[in-house]
Amino acid sequence: MSGSKANLNTILDQSYRECHDIILNSLKNDLQTLYSCIRVSRSFCRTFIPILWMNPFKFVKDEDRLVQIFNTLIHCLDQTWLVRQSIEIEQLLTPKAYFKYHTFIKEFELNTLQKAMRIWISIHLSNRNDLFRMSSERSRVSKLVFMINKCIGDLFFNKGGQYDSLNLFYNDFLSAILDISKFKNHKESLANVKKLSLGLFNSNGMELITPIAENFLKLQTAFSPNIQHLQILSINNSIRPNEFSRNLVDFIHTQRHLKSLLIHDFWKDEFEPFLKALRKHAKSLTFFKLECPILFTTHLSSMLRSLPNLITLELKFTPIPDGDASREISAASFSNLEHLNYDCCLSYHSTNHITLFKKILLSANHLKSLRVDDTYCLFIKEIQGQCFLNLTHFHLILHRSCAIMDSMSLVDLMELLRNLHQLIHLKLNTVLNRYRLLNRIESFKRFSQVLARSLKILEVNFPVSDEYLEVLFNESKFNLHCIKLYCYERTQDISLRVFIDYAKRNERFKELGITKEFKFSKELIEEARNRFNILIHTNSEINSPFYDVPIKNSYWCNRR
Structure with missing residues (x-):
């Protein structure tokens, strides 16, 4: 036993130092494995406790x-x-x-x-x-x-x-406003900060804005101008004090090379200074996320024109009527864009945002992933008639009474998917998941037949019965590696049998994701696990982006 421990502990020897970072980086988000490691020995404990903490x-x-x-x-x-x-x-x-x-x-x-x-x-x-x-x-x-x-x-x-x-997210409690600048060594603690999040979710009005603004102003001198990832959120959109807004815009401008910026609309009253600050980061900024309740598309187009090197773009806004933005839109460049999340309320009172969406798809030659709702399917099909979309990841939000259920919408969806020949990962996400696939076997068969041969991962959050799963597996040309069902209708034990039979025909199928544990028979579970993993996931997982987000807020960071 002691010999085994000695051999195990040699993994942590300094002579294997070049391997440590590879091992530790792969484990940093694997909580179960990390907890197992700290129980191995004191040496393992000293190595893995710092990662957990x-x-x-x-x-x-x-x-x-x-x-x-x-x-x-x-x-x-x-x-x-x-x-x-x-x-x-x-x-x-x-x-x-x-x-x-x-x-x-x-x-x-x-x-x-x-x-x-x-x-x-x-x-x-x-x-x-x-x-x-x-x-x-x-x-x-x-x-x-x-x-x-x-x-x-x-x-x-x-x-x-x-x-x-x-991460400095402030809530309603005055006592929570910890003045970090009062501690004598705070500059040393903050000197190497590369990711900074500032958030406000005060529901009681403006009384806490002054101390929050004063504290942040004092902290600015402690931060390095080399922050790479910056997030500024205002949960309460009524909070837009001009002085604080100017202070935040100035802070963005003082940074040297921002790589990512995630913001709400605190800059509305300071648009020109904010635009100037954005232009300073034109070469370095590759990730831009913007959420606005209402937004002039002319303003948005000016921002995007200032950021020609974007790789990831997330937009959530409601457009309002404004002037002609065609000049700004035509001048914008999206040649480096790989990921687009376009969440815009479709409004024909302002067509600039439709023109912008088309411009992005037409000029983003390297676009890999797209998240959009089904009201934009018409425009995507229009673009497919002009150029070839090389999408490998597609997340479609189904609003129109659930496109899978409505025969006309299903035709539109099939035409769109038919031309996505390189698709690897598909998410179909209904806003209302009460719908059922009833009496649409023939339509669903045609839908299954148009799915790309390259498809490896499929996620759906509308209920799918065994009958439809059999159609999907029998009629499609793909060899799925993983399927995640967020509203899985189970009828006795035959449900698991559908996946076992598919795994027998397709050895690459290795993962079934469901949102709750079912009481399958012991024999079926054992047979299934010999062929693939059964993983339990949350309903919200379908909304996880395809790409890595530079700033990930924890579960508690914006909760009261």
């Missing part, structure tokens, strides 16, 4: 786990400080921390930390302190947050923390 909140979606993580951080604090502040802890759930866990954190999330703190205080701090006995529960928790904030802030910004990513 790069952002310990990233994988957590329940409050109990959130509290456990914060409880570990509490044990990294100076316990004598807690005693001096008359903060009594009813029960220490863990012994003194074995590691300086806070120093492993590379992705700091303010709101997640504050959320964990408030829950932890409400659970684990006793009510014996006279100072809080007569206060309401919310007031008591808020006062304790003020007290602990100082010590937690010191832990993160005075005790050696070095952050690659900073």
Whole structure:
């Protein structure tokens, strides 16, 4: 046994250093494997604990786990400080921390930390302190947050923390506004930040804007001008104070080489300065995500004209009537674009956005993935008549009473898919999934026949019965590697048999994704697992983009 451990531990030897990054990078999002690794030996524990703690909140979606993580951080604090502040802890759930866990954190999330703190205080701090006995529960928790904030802030910004990513999402609680700039070593902690997220979701008005703006203004001097990925979101769209907006636009302008920018419409009253800031990053910016409740297409066209090197473009907006944008649109270049997510409410009161959509498809010669709703199918087919679309990934949002159910819409969809000869990954996503494939076997057979031979992954979120699955597998020319069903209608055990029979004919089929566990017979499960994996996924997974998003917000970062 000792010999086996010795051989296993040689993986971590410095002579294999060139392999470490490859191994660790492949495991950084595999929570189950990481937890298994820390149980192997002390050496493995010392290696893999820092990976788990790069952002310990990233994988957590329940409050109990959130509290456990914060409880570990509490044990990294100076316990004598807690005693001096008359903060009594009813029960220490863990012994003194074995590691300086806070120093492993590379992705700091303010709101997640504050959320964990408030829950932890409400659970684990006793009510014996006279100072809080007569206060309401919310007031008591808020006062304790003020007290602990100082010590937690010191832990993160005075005790050696070095952050690659900073997420500052502010909520309704004044006590959550941690002034990072007050800690003497905060500049050292923020000097290497490459990803920065700033978000506001205050529902009570403007009273918190001033302290938030002041805090961010003080932090700007600490940030390097070499931030690569920047996200600025305003959850409450009524918050657009001019001074703060100008400050944010100036911050964008001070950066040297932004690679990605994810924003809402905070710049509306500062469009020309914002456009000037965008132009500064014309060569470096490759990822641009813009969400606006309403937007002049002339403004959008001016922005896109300023960004000729975009690889990924996400747009979510409602166009409003404006002037003729054809000149700006014709001057825009999309020759490097590979991924397009075009979420625009179709409005014939403003046709500029339709012209823009056509321009993108016509000039984006390297476009690989497209996400769009079915109201744009007509325009896609029109473009297919003018040029060849080399799409390999296609996500279609079905609005029109579900295109699969409506015979006329089904014809439109088949004509569109018939010409996507290189398609590898197809997502068909109904907005309302109550529809059923009833009495449309012949139509569905023709639909299955037009799917590209190259198709490897298929995801649908409308109910599909065994009868239709058999048609799909028998009539199609593809060899699927994976199918994900988000509204799978199961009728007894025959459902799993459909996939087993398909796997017998197609050895490349290796994954079935469903949204809940069914009580299949033990024999069928064993037979299925000998041929393919059965994975449980969430309903929201169908909306995951085909490409990597540079800034990924955790489950808690924008929750109150």
